[in-house]
Amino acid sequence: MTIPKSLKLANLPTKIEKLERLSKSLGDINIYIKRDDQTGTEVSGNKVRKLEFAVQEALDQGCDYLITCGGIQSNHARATAAVAAKLDINSYLVLRSNGDDPVEGNYFLNKILGAEICLITPEEYRDNRMKVMEEIQRELAGQGHKAYILPEGASNGIGTFGYYQAMEEILEQEAELDVKFDAIVTAVGSGGTYAGLFYANKLRKNEAKIYGINVCDDADHFKNRVQELVHESIQYTKRPIHFKKEDIHMIDGYVGEGYAQSRQEELTFILDFAKLEGIILDPVYTGKAMYGLVEEIKKGSFNGFKNILFIHTGGLYGLFPKGNQLF
Ligand SMILES: *Cc1c(COP(=O)(O)O)cnc(C)c1O
DSSP states (O other): OOOOOOOOOOSSSSEEEEEEHHHHHHSOOOOEEEEGGGSTTTTTTHHHHHHHHHHHHHHHOOEEEEEEEEETOOHHHHHHHHHHHTTOOOOEEEEEEEEEOOOOOHHHHHHHTOEEEEOHHHHHHHHHHHHHHHHHHHHHHTOOOEEOOOOOOGOOOTHHHHHHHHHHHHHHHHEEEEESSSEEEEEESSHHHHHHHHHHHTTOOOOEEEEESSSSSSSSHHHHHHHHHHHHHHHHHHOOOOOOGGSEEOOOOOOOOTEEEEEEEEHHHHHHHHHHHSSSTTTTTTTHHHHHHHHHHHHHTTTOOOEEEOOOOOOOOGGGGGHHHHH
């Protein structure tokens, strides 16, 4: 099947490693991790895979500006700023802030990468972020620019192909490693990563179950969102898949205090995991999701599963502003 064409910006394929000590500590199960945190340095994490497709579409439309939005520590916004700089076009980031955020982590990197930044309040972000981005697009048009608006997380029909392609990469790696994953697990924040994995998994008639662990909203919200995204992606391929909402496995219960808010047990888990495996998780996504996966394995939710693949979707820079809470 042909999927839309894309830029080549990420270091691919990312490796798959077995988490030897974590697996041993959990008993009769093998946990593997796919290092999508190593897709690059400036562009690191899962967003670059989605941007490879979405920004190709922007360039094909003749755009010279990327406008996007996210939280103050958005990994997606930082990846967008890095991609724009790399391609010699411009980025405009609309970030949610109370106005007192220190220039740290991703926000700091955005400034280094030369992004134009507009901070808006959480209320304005919730109610009007699209309007704000459209207003910027109009202003830029008045100055002779053409801007492409990327939704939160680059999770739209085109961006989703980044993880469609990642699923194909995983299938090739299974053959190389001689292992078959019964489950693939990812954090879910805007749904595109999950949707891409799910679409390719179904289309390729692979048997693995795809699990999402939501870090905001709730399971029902994301089941609907994933359905919408898969249908948007099908507009590009004309290759429908048949699935029910129940086929979308979303594990709720690990949002904790709320999006980008950390509980002590999550932070302690990140520290323990770093010492155990030499791999650093992030506080907003992968720390919560891996914590959730381990809790669910302990509860018996994955009894009978042999090999589980966790996608390390990145986010390291978002850990730096948590320094005070960690130590
Ligand atoms: C955005 C993000 C996710 C969530 O991916 P979605 O496609 O938005 O659901 C997971 N991990 C990290 C580190 C992210 O930045």
